[in-house]
């Protein structure tokens with residue numbers, strides 16, 4: 001029998017997971033995810049797929065990158081400074097990324113870590129995001145996610161000395177009309193996670209306040225975000241337009 005590309009990929013993902021993560025370690029990882037709101041799981045994908053993902057992101061960036069430079073009112077005017085490829089552009093132009101996003105083996109592994117089902121992202125414009133930070137000062141400022149789960153692939157990152165690390169404050173909630181980010185920062189410990197190229201992390205994005213540390217040099221940091229929702233997310237209504245990643249100018253954006 002000739003296997004299709006996606007069933008070959010599925011087989012690679014599934015056998016890699018069996019090889020890399022024993023049943024015994026899963027409860028410890030799941031516990032860490034619950035405690036910290038984030039967990040590094042680079043081995044969730046075989047190296048070959050991580051390399052292909054980087055090539056795919058570079059291809060899409062070359063064709064479709066759009067620059068964003070703004071502050072966002074719904075997160076207390078924190079900055080967004082980077083180039084992006086939007087969700088719908090990725091979905092329409094990458095069979096490879098769609099295949100990985102729909103992998104049953106990947107989803108059931110993430111569900112075991114999360115302790116609840118992962119549902120396809122409720123908004124087509126938040127399913128995927130590719131970002132490229134490139135200039136000194138580039139950052140994805142403090143924020144929460146609209147939907148619960150994000151798998152973030154660090155496809156390329158400069159050395160930690162240049163910035164680009166992730167900072168997190170778990171067990172916090174987003175009130176878009178009064179985000180109180182400085183208050184949360186004063187009242188909680190911030191944990192910082194450095195990366196190497198090829199890392200992958202799983203984030204509980206709706207209750208983990210997070211940002212990337214601004215680059216202090218011109219340097220390249222590229223990631224792809226895959227987002228899923230949970231049962232509760234199906235009831236969410238997005239009222240204000242703060243979808244800065246999807247459109248060049250949005251109502252909640254401050255552009256100067």
Ligand SMILES: O=C(O)CCC(=O)C(=O)O
Pocket residue numbers: 129131140145152166210211212223225
């Ligand atoms: O670039 C990162 O590591 C964080 C990305 C992020 O927070 C997001 O895409 O919402």
Ligand SMILES: [Fe+2]
Pocket residue numbers: 143144145205210
């Ligand atoms: Fe985020």
